Amino acid sequence: MTQELEMRFIEQSHQLDTSATSPLSALRAKGLKSFREQGFPNSRMEEWRTTDINPIRNVNLSYLHKIDSPQCDQHALTGAWWRAVLKDLPTVTSWNGHVAANSKHPDVPCVDMRILTDNDHTPATPGAVPGRVAELDEYPFAALNTAFLEQAICVTAAAVADDGETQPALHVAHCVSATDGNPHVHPRLVIHVQPNASLRLIESTCGVTDQPYLVNTVTEIVLEEGASLEHIRIQDDAPGAFSFGNIYVRQEANARYVSFALNMGAAIARNEFLVDLKGEHAECVLNGLYTGSRSQLLDTHSIIRHSVPHCTSSELYKGIMDGDSRGVFRGLIHVLPHAIKTSAYQTSRALLLSKTAKVHAKPQLLIFNDDVKCSHGATVGGLDLDAFFFLQSRGLSPSRARGILTAAFGGEPFRELEFSELTSALTDRLREQYAE
Amino acid sequence: MLTITDLKASVAGNDILKGVNLSVNEGDVHAIMGPNGSGKSTLANVLAGHPAYTVTSGTATYKGENLLDKEPHLRAREGLFLAFQHPVEIPGVTNAYFLKNALNALREHNGEEPVDAVEFRTILEENIRIVGIDNALLKRPVNEGFSGGEKKRNEILQLLVLNPALAILDETDSGLDIDALKIVASGVNHFRADDRAVVVVTHYQRLLNYIEPDFVHVLMDGRIVKSGDRMLAQELEARGYDWIRDELSEGDAA
Ligand SMILES: Nc1ncnc2c1ncn2[C@@H]1O[C@H](COP(=O)(O)OP(=O)(O)OP(=O)(O)O)[C@@H](O)[C@H]1O
Numbered sequence: 001m002t003q004e005l006e007m008r009f010i011e012q013s014h015q016l017d018t019s020a021t022s023p024l025s026a027l028r029a030k031g032l033k034s035f036r037e038q039g040f041p042n043s044r045m046e047e048w049r050t051t052d053i054n055p056i057r058n059v060n061l062s063y064l065h066k067i068d069s070p071q072c073d074q075h076a077l078t079g080a081w082w083r084a085v086l087k088d089l090p091t092v093t094s095w096n097g098h099v100a101a102n103s104k105h106p107d108v109p110c111v112d113m114r115i116l117t118d119n120d121h122t123p124a125t126p127g128a129v130p131g132r133v134a135e136l137d138e139y140p141f142a143a144l145n146t147a148f149l150e151q152a153i154c155v156t157a158a159a160v161a162d163d164g165e166t167q168p169a170l171h172v173a174h175c176v177s178a179t180d181g182n183p184h185v186h187p188r189l190v191i192h193v194q195p196n197a198s199l200r201l202i203e204s205t206c207g208v209t210d211q212p213y214l215v216n217t218v219t220e221i222v223l224e225e226g227a228s229l230e231h232i233r234i235q236d237d238a239p240g241a242f243s244f245g246n247i248y249v250r251q252e253a254n255a256r257y258v259s260f261a262l263n264m265g266a267a268i269a270r271n272e273f274l275v276d277l278k279g280e281h282a283e284c285v286l287n288g289l290y291t292g293s294r295s296q297l298l299d300t301h302s303i304i305r306h307s308v309p310h311c312t313s314s315e316l317y318k319g320i321m322d323g324d325s326r327g328v329f330r331g332l333i334h335v336l337p338h339a340i341k342t343s344a345y346q347t348s349r350a351l352l353l354s355k356t357a358k359v360h361a362k363p364q365l366l367i368f369n370d371d372v373k374c375s376h377g378a379t380v381g382g383l384d385l386d387a388f389f390f391l392q393s394r395g396l397s398p399s400r401a402r403g404i405l406t407a408a409f410g411g412e413p414f415r416e417l418e419f420s421e422l423t424s425a426l427t428d429r430l431r432e433q434y435a436e
Numbered sequence: 437m438l439t440i441t442d443l444k445a446s447v448a449g450n451d452i453l454k455g456v457n458l459s460v461n462e463g464d465v466h467a468i469m470g471p472n473g474s475g476k477s478t479l480a481n482v483l484a485g486h487p488a489y490t491v492t493s494g495t496a497t498y499k500g501e502n503l504l505d506k507e508p509h510l511r512a513r514e515g516l517f518l519a520f521q522h523p524v525e526i527p528g529v530t531n532a533y534f535l536k537n538a539l540n541a542l543r544e545h546n547g548e549e550p551v552d553a554v555e556f557r558t559i560l561e562e563n564i565r566i567v568g569i570d571n572a573l574l575k576r577p578v579n580e581g582f583s584g585g586e587k588k589r590n591e592i593l594q595l596l597v598l599n600p601a602l603a604i605l606d607e608t609d610s611g612l613d614i615d616a617l618k619i620v621a622s623g624v625n626h627f628r629a630d631d632r633a634v635v636v637v638t639h640y641q642r643l644l645n646y647i648e649p650d651f652v653h654v655l656m657d658g659r660i661v662k663s664g665d666r667m668l669a670q671e672l673e674a675r676g677y678d679w680i681r682d683e684l685s686e687g688d689a690a
């Protein structure tokens with residue numbers, strides 16, 4: 001199934017250095033093969049039925065080689081509210097998919113960061129290499145990312161020496177800037193959290209351009225026994241962007257993965273989570289908020305696989321949709337026959353602020369044993385009019401009341417976040433934004 | 437302070453208020469009693485400006501101005517307060533945050549500076565003591581998971597913090613234990629002053645032992661059909677409403 005756009009991508013991938021014999025080039029070949037077989041998804045495919053990506057075909061996307069990629073400095077980034085919260089964190093920035101060779105790596109205790117390339121492919125730990133957990137079949141965008149895998153940001157977090165030390169934190173920012181043309185970029189991030197180690201990771205995508213572009217990230221996460229990761233994703237791409245995030249997580253025994261995803265920008269955006277609970281007593285929390293306006297399409301897909309006993313997963317996604325925007329939430333909880341004593345909860349709630357906004361929510365449970373506690377629920381509705389009136393009856397203006405109620409709704413998935421500065425900045429932001 | 441003339445209102449297409457007349461002066465405490473479904477809450481909600489209720493005719497003036505034209509938040513800012521029969525839960529908005537915002541909205545309206553943290557704390561602590569609720573309720577979302585009595589006490593807390601000119605209390609005594617009843621009554625008495633007025637809707641004369649009303653009215657089938665002093669409440673407690681119905685039908689027959 002190769003159409004014009006697929007052909008163009010395949011040609012561009014061929015232009016990468018094929019003579020290299022590095023692990024990355026082997027992966028690229030694999031990614032290209034998989035992408036060639038799959039092509040871009042279409043709405044006849046079950047998982048893409050409500051997500052039409054055809055607008056991508058109307059943009060002349062081109063690959064920016066490392067060398068052509070403009071080097072912007074941090075100042076080019078706009079003063080988005082969330083940047084103010086993250087500004088003091090150790091940060092590594094990729095521009096158009098590449099971290100500059102000469103850029104200084106942040107110095108974070110217990111964290112080793114390497115940029116793997118064709119020329120330099122020595123990982124910090126054997127676990128911190130790309131290709132370990134990403135699945136390419138059924139994930140055409142991950143295959144495409146792999147076909148363009150020239151560089152991978154690989155992070156290893158080691159356990160702290162004593163209990164007094166604070167949890168290390170790292171911000172990985174993927175920025176796209178297009179002086180002319182429409183770049184497609186494919187950042188790869190690999191996170192390896194060693195036994196009993198913990199890390200807070202913030203991953204953001206944004207664009208300093210008015211032009212449409214495609215940003216297509218793959219994040220591979222391996223959490224060893226007793227490891228813990230707080231993973232915050234902020235998608236604040238430019239209004240015309242196509243933004244795809246493919247997140248693969250593998251958790252060993254007692255590992256804890258907590259994800260908070262905030263989807264705000266782009267014209268079409270989709271996050272796909274695939275979480276594999278491989279060790280007993282692993283715990284996974286997938287929470288998120290999407291806020292749409294205009295004709296944005298914001299999609300979240302997740303699969304949580306319970307393959308062993310005694311694991312817990314919980315998922316809370318909320319959407320605030322205005323204008324003609326569309327939200328999609330599809331979550332599959334897959335409990336395998338051996339995974340007894342599984343607890344899995346999933347909730348999807350959407351607030352529609354206009355008559356033309358829509359949300360498609362589809363929870364799915366696939367459970368192959370009887371000894372589980374699972375539940376799911378989905379609601380879609382408008383503002384609670386009694387609450388809205390109540391606040392006004394106490395003197396709050398209608399706009400302030402609307403802002404407060406909307407922020408309270410949208411802030412819920414982030415309430416458990418230990419990074420409370422971000423939660424309160426988000427709530428403030430929502431309160432203002434929806435007070436019109 | 438408040439003058440209601442021949443007020444008619446409907447909800448969901450049903451006529452509920454069928455010509456209410458009531459005049460409330462500064463310093464007054466009025467009690468409104470009446471059978472279930474007679475329109476007491478409808479009257480209260482119409483005065484507060486609830487959008488589900490439609491005024492079909494009649495007038496209500498408050499402090500000399502047309503009340504019914506005003507948006508609900510402006511009515512509140514000008515001193516009208518309704519303690520709800522069924523207080524609504526607001527997940528995700530803490531009680532303290534809500535109260536502070538409400539207080540600042542009133543202050544801004546009156547051209548005053550917003551409260552600072554210390555001042556707000558003082559106001560809260562003073563009033564929490566009066567209504568006897570746990571400090572922890574301030575950090576919880578408004579009314580979420582509150583017991584019935586806690587919700588009612590929370591309404592009184594709002595009354596005391598926001599300090600309006602006209603308080604309408606819709607069955608604030610329902611669902612309260614004896615102690616709570618006294619606490620709510622003492623909250624109301626604390627609030628009572630020469631330049632303020634109170635309208636209490638209640639089913640029980642018991643509350644009126646603690647809050648002594650100047651006037652008692654009976655609202656039946658969308659009209660105030662009888663008014664009197666606090667002796668009327670005792671009579672209603674003893675005899676129910678049938679004798680009033682009988683009186684009315686005799687009146688109609690004559
Ligand atoms: N939102 C609504 N939709 C439809 N009917 C309503 C609504 N609100 C009130 N009503 C009806 O209006 C009538 C009067 O209700 P109201 O709540 O004013 O009575 P009340 O006198 O306060 O009764 P109670 O003593 O039980 O509180 C009732 O028949 C009620 O069912």
Ligand SMILES: [Mg+2]
Pocket residue numbers: 476477478521606607
């Ligand atoms: Mg009532």
